[in-house]
Amino acid sequence: MTAEIITIGDEILIGQIVDTNSAWIAEQLNLNGIEIYQITSVHDSREHITEALKNAESRVDFVIITGGLGPTRDDITKAALCDFFNTKLVFHEPTFQHIKQMFTLRNFDFNKLNQGQAMLPEICEVLPNKMGTAPGMWFAKNGTVFISVPGVPSEMKYLVETEIMHRLRLYAKKEAIFHKTVLTQGLPESTLALKIEDWENMLPKNIKLAYLPDIMSVKLRLSAYGTDEAILRKNVDDEIGKLIQLIPDNIYGFDNDTLAKVIGRLLNDKCKTLSIAESCTGGYVSHQITSVQGCSGYFKGSVIAYSNSIKQSVLGVNTELLEKYGAVSEQAAKEMATGARNVFNTDFALATTGIAGPGGGSEEKPVGMVWIAVADESNVFTAKFQFGNGSREKNIIRSGQTAMQLLRRVILKELQ
Amino acid sequence: MTAEIITIGDEILIGQIVDTNSAWIAEQLNLNGIEIYQITSVHDSREHITEALKNAESRVDFVIITGGLGPTRDDITKAALCDFFNTKLVFHEPTFQHIKQMFTLRNFDFNKLNQGQAMLPEICEVLPNKMGTAPGMWFAKNGTVFISVPGVPSEMKYLVETEIMHRLRLYAKKEAIFHKTVLTQGLPESTLALKIEDWENMLPKNIKLAYLPDIMSVKLRLSAYGTDEAILRKNVDDEIGKLIQLIPDNIYGFDNDTLAKVIGRLLNDKCKTLSIAESCTGGYVSHQITSVQGCSGYFKGSVIAYSNSIKQSVLGVNTELLEKYGAVSEQAAKEMATGARNVFNTDFALATTGIAGPGGGSEEKPVGMVWIAVADESNVFTAKFQFGNGSREKNIIRSGQTAMQLLRRVILKELQ
Numbered sequence: 001m002t003a004e005i006i007t008i009g010d011e012i013l014i015g016q017i018v019d020t021n022s023a024w025i026a027e028q029l030n031l032n033g034i035e036i037y038q039i040t041s042v043h044d045s046r047e048h049i050t051e052a053l054k055n056a057e058s059r060v061d062f063v064i065i066t067g068g069l070g071p072t073r074d075d076i077t078k079a080a081l082c083d084f085f086n087t088k089l090v091f092h093e094p095t096f097q098h099i100k101q102m103f104t105l106r107n108f109d110f111n112k113l114n115q116g117q118a119m120l121p122e123i124c125e126v127l128p129n130k131m132g133t134a135p136g137m138w139f140a141k142n143g144t145v146f147i148s149v150p151g152v153p154s155e156m157k158y159l160v161e162t163e164i165m166h167r168l169r170l171y172a173k174k175e176a177i178f179h180k181t182v183l184t185q186g187l188p189e190s191t192l193a194l195k196i197e198d199w200e201n202m203l204p205k206n207i208k209l210a211y212l213p214d215i216m217s218v219k220l221r222l223s224a225y226g227t228d229e230a231i232l233r234k235n236v237d238d239e240i241g242k243l244i245q246l247i248p249d250n251i252y253g254f255d256n257d258t259l260a261k262v263i264g265r266l267l268n269d270k271c272k273t274l275s276i277a278e279s280c281t282g283g284y285v286s287h288q289i290t291s292v293q294g295c296s297g298y299f300k301g302s303v304i305a306y307s308n309s310i311k312q313s314v315l316g317v318n319t320e321l322l323e324k325y326g327a328v329s330e331q332a333a334k335e336m337a338t339g340a341r342n343v344f345n346t347d348f349a350l351a352t353t354g355i356a357g358p359g360g361g362s363e364e365k366p367v368g369m370v371w372i373a374v375a376d377e378s379n380v381f382t383a384k385f386q387f388g389n390g391s392r393e394k395n396i397i398r399s400g401q402t403a404m405q406l407l408r409r410v411i412l413k414e415l416q
Numbered sequence: 417m418t419a420e421i422i423t424i425g426d427e428i429l430i431g432q433i434v435d436t437n438s439a440w441i442a443e444q445l446n447l448n449g450i451e452i453y454q455i456t457s458v459h460d461s462r463e464h465i466t467e468a469l470k471n472a473e474s475r476v477d478f479v480i481i482t483g484g485l486g487p488t489r490d491d492i493t494k495a496a497l498c499d500f501f502n503t504k505l506v507f508h509e510p511t512f513q514h515i516k517q518m519f520t521l522r523n524f525d526f527n528k529l530n531q532g533q534a535m536l537p538e539i540c541e542v543l544p545n546k547m548g549t550a551p552g553m554w555f556a557k558n559g560t561v562f563i564s565v566p567g568v569p570s571e572m573k574y575l576v577e578t579e580i581m582h583r584l585r586l587y588a589k590k591e592a593i594f595h596k597t598v599l600t601q602g603l604p605e606s607t608l609a610l611k612i613e614d615w616e617n618m619l620p621k622n623i624k625l626a627y628l629p630d631i632m633s634v635k636l637r638l639s640a641y642g643t644d645e646a647i648l649r650k651n652v653d654d655e656i657g658k659l660i661q662l663i664p665d666n667i668y669g670f671d672n673d674t675l676a677k678v679i680g681r682l683l684n685d686k687c688k689t690l691s692i693a694e695s696c697t698g699g700y701v702s703h704q705i706t707s708v709q710g711c712s713g714y715f716k717g718s719v720i721a722y723s724n725s726i727k728q729s730v731l732g733v734n735t736e737l738l739e740k741y742g743a744v745s746e747q748a749a750k751e752m753a754t755g756a757r758n759v760f761n762t763d764f765a766l767a768t769t770g771i772a773g774p775g776g777g778s779e780e781k782p783v784g785m786v787w788i789a790v791a792d793e794s795n796v797f798t799a800k801f802q803f804g805n806g807s808r809e810k811n812i813i814r815s816g817q818t819a820m821q822l823l824r825r826v827i828l829k830e831l832q
Contacts, residue, residue: 010626011626011628011637012438012439012442012455013442013446013451013452013453013454013455014442014443014446014452014595014639015438015439015440015441015442015443015444015445015446015452016439016443016597016628016637017439017628018434018435018436018439019434019435019438019439019455020434022428022431022435022457023428023431023432023433023434023435024431025431026428026429026430026431027430027431027432028431029431030430030431035429036429036430036431037429037459037464038429038456038457038458038459038464038468039428039429039435039455039456039457040454040455040456040457041438041454041455041456042454043453043454048453048454052454055471070605070627070629071605071606071609072605072606072609072627073609074625074626074627075627102804105782105784105802105804106604106784106802106803106804107802108604108607109607111606111607111610112610113606113609113610114606117606131806131807133606152629152630152631154631154807154809154810210432212432276720278699278702282702282703282705282706282707282711283694283699283700283701283702283703283704283705283706283718283720284699284703284706285699286694286698286699286702286703286720287698287699287700287702287703287812288699289698289699290698290699290700290720290722290772290812291698291808291809291812293773293774293775293808294775295698295722296722296723296776299722300722300723300725300726301719301720301721301722301723301726301730302699302718302719302720303717303718303719303720303730304692304699304702304706304717304718304719304720305717306706306711306712306715306716306717307712307716307717307760309716309761310716310717310760313759314717314719314730314759343729343730344723344726345725356706357709358709359709359710360712392707392709393707396703396706396707
């Protein structure tokens, strides 16, 4: 089975936004055994869209169309779809009610433009979009399926995950495929590759390995192809068992886990609580931890201590220590963690202090240097890292991810 | 003048990498008056590449081709180019010497794969690539120019900047283009569109408007086309002047601004300081504020107060008030802002308290409800919002962006 992706919107063609939707859709389809033949980005132009639809129709089984479904006049995907399928827009009552309800909930005025979003091509099957006002649309023509979804990533993902993928799988499913992703942190891609080289070379022929690197985290996706999913699952789990022995300190989870989710599960299971004192990470770690639903069960709070006076007055960091060793030091990190643990009265406390840059570095303490501390009931674990002189954003993310990895390992008593 | 971009490589079509090259090239060309008609991503397939080249040739003046120039067997762009231009590969001595020199410098073994990179299509003009082993190539056919560059972003950018752009400009510079983006917050796209409908209808014919929506923020891009950039800039600024009068409360900046950057500039200019007390936004606002370089000049710190006891012990929120009105209330938001302003000793303090979901809502206080407070030296401004029952992530982002917008307006004394 093959597919094409057509993304619609001038903002892509003038380079104002990077098309991340296509990569995400391509990955999802690929994981489900559907090969992407081509990705085409076209203008908000009726003629251009229909031309692209016509070309794709002759080549593939599925065409996924994103974008151009907003309420304003530059959004003309529906008009182009009507041209292409020789149909017209008709009023769709359930969509109308849904949009009206969304607006009522948010106390926004419901106007004629929103009402226009309930006008949909007569021949399409409507895919309800709980996350927004523009529904997805499903069309079939001459043996090719066309699916139109909004360009807003969260809405596109919602529709693909809940309304589209299980139906595409029905078409595509002839062979069994099983994927599992191993999440690692703390090793650059090339170092990781060398560490697991022999394992990789010994993988069975029907298991493929993909490296998916990211800032300070590398995901390893194993894809097994065969005829029986249960057997594939066992094969993959066996190989992952061997992998864990090679890099035990670096694997923090699987598939859709995040470090924050894993930490949340551990704290929940152990009925333990957490607080955080952030300096250089400036709220990034707290934001990650509180992005997990139900975090109020174990997370009590944080102090973002950007100025030294706050480190002293709120966290009770020893003034003399700060003066002697500076705010970016093992002593300061340790005091911040202990201080947070006391102030918030928690079982664990995490602290970060470092130089995110681009300014503020020195020869002794260069940009990218960070101290991390984790306090538990008996001890404070500390470690120093040097994240190079990349961007401020990268230094914040790397420091934060590393801090969460250390916290996870202290909770597991792997570090102390 | 129009162009197309063709990106070559299976890694894009399986979703392993996001195609950031196209957005960068599109932006560069657009800024120089060349409109991108289409972006097409194709496989490492000789037939597919030539098909894409043929289609593009009939439509545009320039075709920029990236990728597929590496030394390994899956890189077959050159073979496809030879098919398309009916030419053959010949040995190119200067390229050979350059590759050899690069390998000597890095102490790498020079092998036959690398030697193959010096074989180039006979009819092309070679564009030397100081950054890598694969040179760029320039072809002309039937009035269309075809330019091939490597897919490695740093090499692609080097070639576009040093070898390609000045030549494209010679062709293109007949017309002038000027873009400016207006950043708005607080109005959904459809409400915004109605508010500015008359203005949009009265825009001069040579100015185009695009809506670029995002979670809780809509960007409006004005693009003016003409012969004199200075005049276009004035035309656009005149129109923006009228727009500001229509939605004065919602515009927070232009082009690459963010709310956090704008707030930082305002605080810097006025020599004022900021602290934050976050409950439902859980560190998101602090992370935004501290993502701006130089923020330590005005940002002192935050308390993320997830539990009531912290609101009381660290921020000094009145226990009776919390019990009477609950943690999600105007009174709590007000006390949190005042408490943060006192604890951190700052000019301004921002507070958020609400229900991010998905759990924790009630009929009286549903998921998505949030109270925001901004304290300054004389007053505490408060406002309540209801962000519907979207995802936890959306509720956090919407609450945080709205909080920053209110903070900006209090700093400007537009609200009090």
